[in-house]
Amino acid sequence: MVNVPWTAKLALRALKANKMRTLLTMLGIIIGVAAVIAMLAVGTGATRKITEQISTMGSNLLIVLPGSTTSGGIRMGAGTQPTLTAGDAQAISTEAPAVDAVAPVLSGTAQVVYGHQNWSTGIVGTTPAMLTVRDWPLAEGRGFTRADVRNATKVCLLGQTVVDNLFGDEDPVGKDIRIQNLPFTVIGVLAVKGQSVMGQDQDDTIMIPLTTAQTKLFGTAFPGMIRIMLVKAKSTGELDNAQTQITDILRQRHHIGPKQDDDFTVRNLTQIMKTAEQSTKIMTLLLGAIASVSLLVGGIGIMNIMLVSITERTREIGIRMAIGAKTWDIRFQFLMEAFIMSMIGGIGGIIIGMSGSAVLSRIAGWPAVVSPFSIFLAFGFSGAVGIFFGFYPAYKASLLNPIDALRYE
Amino acid sequence: MALIEVDKISKTYTLGDVEVNALRGVSLTIGKGEFVSIMGASGSGKSTFMNILGCLDKPTGGRYLLDGVDISGLDRDELAEIRNGKIGFVFQGFNLLPRTQAIENVELPMFYKGVPAAKRTERARAALSMVGLEDRAKHYPNQLSGGQQQRVAIARALVNEAPIILADEPTGNLDTKTSVEIMDLFRHLNAENGITIILVTHEPDIAEWSRRTIRFMDGQLMSDEERTERHG
Ligand SMILES: Nc1ncnc2c1ncn2[C@@H]1O[C@H](COP(=O)(O)OP(=O)(O)O)[C@@H](O)[C@H]1O
Ligand SMILES: [Mg+2]
Numbered sequence: 061m062v063n064v065p066w067t068a069k070l071a072l073r074a075l076k077a078n079k080m081r082t083l084l085t086m087l088g089i090i091i092g093v094a095a096v097i098a099m100l101a102v103g104t105g106a107t108r109k110i111t112e113q114i115s116t117m118g119s120n121l122l123i124v125l126p127g128s129t130t131s132g133g134i135r136m137g138a139g140t141q142p143t144l145t146a147g148d149a150q151a152i153s154t155e156a157p158a159v160d161a162v163a164p165v166l167s168g169t170a171q172v173v174y175g176h177q178n179w180s181t182g183i184v185g186t187t188p189a190m191l192t193v194r195d196w197p198l199a200e201g202r203g204f205t206r207a208d209v210r211n212a213t214k215v216c217l218l219g220q221t222v223v224d225n226l227f228g229d230e231d232p233v234g235k236d237i238r239i240q241n242l243p244f245t246v247i248g249v250l251a252v253k254g255q256s257v258m259g260q261d262q263d264d265t266i267m268i269p270l271t272t273a274q275t276k277l278f279g280t281a282f283p284g285m286i287r288i289m290l291v292k293a294k295s296t297g298e299l300d301n302a303q304t305q306i307t308d309i310l311r312q313r314h315h316i317g318p319k320q321d322d323d324f325t326v327r328n329l330t331q332i333m334k335t336a337e338q339s340t341k342i343m344t345l346l347l348g349a350i351a352s353v354s355l356l357v358g359g360i361g362i363m364n365i366m367l368v369s370i371t372e373r374t375r376e377i378g379i380r381m382a383i384g385a386k387t388w389d390i391r392f393q394f395l396m397e398a399f400i401m402s403m404i405g406g407i408g409g410i411i412i413g414m415s416g417s418a419v420l421s422r423i424a425g426w427p428a429v430v431s432p433f434s435i436f437l438a439f440g441f442s443g444a445v446g447i448f449f450g451f452y453p454a455y456k457a458s459l460l461n462p463i464d465a466l467r468y469e
Numbered sequence: 470m471a472l473i474e475v476d477k478i479s480k481t482y483t484l485g486d487v488e489v490n491a492l493r494g495v496s497l498t499i500g501k502g503e504f505v506s507i508m509g510a511s512g513s514g515k516s517t518f519m520n521i522l523g524c525l526d527k528p529t530g531g532r533y534l535l536d537g538v539d540i541s542g543l544d545r546d547e548l549a550e551i552r553n554g555k556i557g558f559v560f561q562g563f564n565l566l567p568r569t570q571a572i573e574n575v576e577l578p579m580f581y582k583g584v585p586a587a588k589r590t591e592r593a594r595a596a597l598s599m600v601g602l603e604d605r606a607k608h609y610p611n612q613l614s615g616g617q618q619q620r621v622a623i624a625r626a627l628v629n630e631a632p633i634i635l636a637d638e639p640t641g642n643l644d645t646k647t648s649v650e651i652m653d654l655f656r657h658l659n660a661e662n663g664i665t666i667i668l669v670t671h672e673p674d675i676a677e678w679s680r681r682t683i684r685f686m687d688g689q690l691m692s693d694e695e696r697t698e699r700h701g
Contacts, residue, residue: 063580380566380581382558383552386546387545389581462552463520466525466560466564
């Protein structure tokens with residue numbers, strides 16, 4: 061029969077009697093818990109951010125860049141040679157069964173004017189397939205059609221950032237803006253996407269028909285030339301097939317012999333991002349594991365101090381035994397001291413860990429997410445550390461011979 | 470049936486190769502309500518005997534029956550229960566818990582017994598007033614004189630209504646005047662409350678307060694005398 065509040069009161073008194081020692085012992089736990097909390101928070105924040113960005117990018121995405129990764133034995137950056145055309149894009153979308161949609165892109169930067177406002181932004185010449193490929197709905201208005209692409213009409217879709225800078229609160233749909241002095245009619249507004257994985261504002265963009273970009277804005281040396289294409293596979297399982305089919309089609313269309321290298325590069329964006337996400341998760345676990353080592357060290361500190369304390373208080377233990385304390389009365393008393401130290405240390409560590417992760421997130425530039433789970437984990441861990449490392453000293457104390465303990469000098 | 474029945478008990482300490490026979494076959498009985506003093510030279514085994522009577526230690530040989538129960542068959546926790554409920558200890562060095570108020574020291578045995586809170590305070594106050602310290606309840610041991618500390622220790626020994634008080638040189642650290650006060654308190658507890666008191670002393674003046682004096686020599690009983698005339 062153990063009296064819990066009384067034992068807790070007793071333990072607090074014993075801890076208060078040695079304030080400095082208690083504080084230093086708790087410091088081990090505080091640092092351990094704070095480190096675990098901060099590491100998990102920063103890691104979880106990074107993972108969450110990448111996950112969010114992946115979802116804004118569009119799913120099952122492949123990107124086709126012009127230029128080979130190797131050229132005549134010399135490694136070249138992809139995208140250095142102008143080899144892709146709108147015809148390639150058309151061929152892939154009709155001939156590759158694993159492909160859902162293809163969006164060719166010819167992009168550049170241009171000055172945009174509406175009334176007295178002007179803004180410099182990225183102009184993306186593409187086809188209606190772009191909205192499907194990027195899973196990008198419209199907030200307002202309509203998208204452009206194949207007819208718009210065929211006829212190179214001067215219509216455009218605005219990203220939210222462009223709307224904010226040119227129109228403020230005004231409704232842009234139906235208005236005319238000037239892109240490099242050419243009048244374009246705004247027919248729709250794109251839904252907000254936020255930042256990309258690279259940290260770019262994806263809403264700072266204007267979409268226009270591909271042909272309009274090719275003929276009126278960014279005149280190119282080869283007719284029908286595009287910069288890149290974005291390809292959406294039918295499903296995640298079809299990504300590999302899509303990649304093979306695209307390669308086959310492009311090699312054939314570009315007349316590349318069996319011994320020759322590709323003059324284009326296909327990258328599986330989704331997989332790259334998934335890999336990044338996965339490694340961030342592993343990183344988080346690793347950081348957490350390293351941080352929990354310091355928690356372990358804190359636990360050893362508690363054990364050490366409890367052993368010292370029990371030696372110092374042997375006589376007290378003897379007195380308690382002489383007046384009737386049983387094995388578990390003594391054991392529980394010292395376990396309670398270790399437990400309280402580690403729990404208070406744990407709470408302190410959570411507070412410091414949370415403020416620490418707020419600072420870290422500012423420095424690192426991504427959100428730190430202190431999940432209820434990690435707080436629960438830290439709490440549970442510090443309690444467990446207290447009980448685990450407190451048990452041996454408490455056990456030792458409880459088995460002292462009463463008469464030897466009483467006589468201890 | 471005698472309260473305490475000791476039959477040829479012995480205690481041997483082994484220190485490396487050396488064996489110390491602290492007690493060698495001591496037999497005696499002590500009845501309810503007796504006031505016994507134990508005398509003898511230093512090292513004659515008085516404390517060893519008291520510790521065995523108090524269930525703090527077990528004899529290496531012989532039999533000890535307390536209230537008819539053979540102590541040798543009991544485990545740690547059963548012995549703790551006996552110390553808690555049947556025996557009140559008073560030590561030469563007081564042995565109060567430091568940084569713990571007088572009343573909390575007195576309450577301690579009741580915590581280990583599981584006495585409910587309201588009763589605890591009430592009984593602790595009663596015990597303190599019995600030893601004349603009701604106005605010192607909130608004092609810490611280092612704020613009390615030696616005599617006062619020993620009174621608190623006696624109050625602690627009384628509080629679970631133990632039928633036996635074992636006192637090993639309770640006046641050893643006290644001056645004569647205070648010693649007399651403490652002995653008067655013991656006599657009162659013996660006469661009025663019927664508590665069996667066994668105390669160790671090497672001062673004949675102190676032994677005079679008891680009604681029976683047992684002498685130890687080299688771990689054996691040397692004499693066991695009843696006193697007819699009362700101290701006064
Ligand atoms: N824990 C112990 N270990 C070894 N010898 C002991 C121990 N306790 C007492 N003794 C020995 O037992 C004998 C009796 O001691 P004790 O009972 O303390 O005597 P008293 O109280 O009469 O002075 C002494 O010789 C003492 O040295
Ligand atoms: Mg002695």
